[in-house]
Amino acid sequence: MKLPSYREMLAALVAAPSVSSTDPALDQPNRPVIDLLAGWAESVGARVEIEPVDEARGKYNLLATLGEGESGLLLGGHVDTVPCDPDRWHSDPWRLREEGGRYYGLGATDMKGFFPLVLELMARVDAASLRRPLVLLATADEESTMAGARLLDGVRLPASHAVIGEPTDLAPVFMHKGIMMESLRLTGRSGHSSNPALGVNAIEGMHEVIGALLHWREQLAGKWSDERFEVPVPTLNLGVIHGGDNPNRICGECELQFDLRLLPGMDLAELERDLARLAADAVAGTGLKMELQPLFEGVPAHRADPDGELLQALVELSGRPAKSVAFGTEAPFLAGMGLEAVVFGPGSIDQAHQPDEYLEISRTEECRTVLAGVVERFCTRGPEAGRRAGHG
Ligand SMILES: [Zn+2]
Structure with a gap:
């Protein structure tokens, strides 16, 4: 089978809905997208593995490998999209529209537009000439829980370097912050407001907790x-507060939700422990019950080696300096498995998660050229270059 054109592949990927959401009413299987990619990957001679992430919800990861051996180059990312409101679009979000040098469609920029480029590269290289494998990775649920990336931990990846094709405007991204979101609930006892002894006021307790959080924020920034x-610096935003129902009733329950954006080096589990201790201390002796609950599992911060071989190659080939971004990606999960992981893709984050999401066609062409250069350096060049590109 001949590989379809870039445009045909992107149109098919966009037309296969793959919304992921923690709201079960919006969540969709990603299997149709995985099957499309698997079919194309097989047609160019890659070995395809489909790993279940959550079969009940129809969620899968895909690994397609061209060539033999270890320490190859992985190109990939997520195939899910955020939910969308079709009424706010000027055309059907699931039908690719080409206009003014742009491809419009849900997920075009974030990040279905990356995969056809990888497949084209796979079609172009002669598998026999590969000194190291070229690997395509497609994951589930990046936009909701990162369940697909979390699951990779148990998978053997024949790669030592990874390009995650999230929208970076073709700038090589080696750093981003991590994120945690927490719910903190205080439970006291309501009672008539005329006598404070009749209850335990959860809003007053929350006042103490907030004071402690803001103090901690300053300490972290220091x-x-x-x-x-x-x-x-790391940030902590107080985003939601709910409590009480009546000015003349002692507030029996109060909940605060906040997020924390952490820097590379800050550890999610350690921060969680510090938070629990700080909040418990703030309400100690008041009779209030404190519960701290993460709203999702959290995403670690990412920092790749600024002198890393892949990062340097992308800087050179793209002509753009390495930079940091403000959004989280799956890169830290791959880095946690020992890969040098750099985020680099043709889309723009300004268009991601927006109505009328689009991808500049010229960017896909530029991305194709850069990736071809990376594949040449890391997978197909002579043995000496191959050794340089490896670990060690
Ligand atoms: Zn994305």
């Missing part, structure tokens, strides 16, 4: 800072 980020 301890952690990296000028390479637009906002150099």
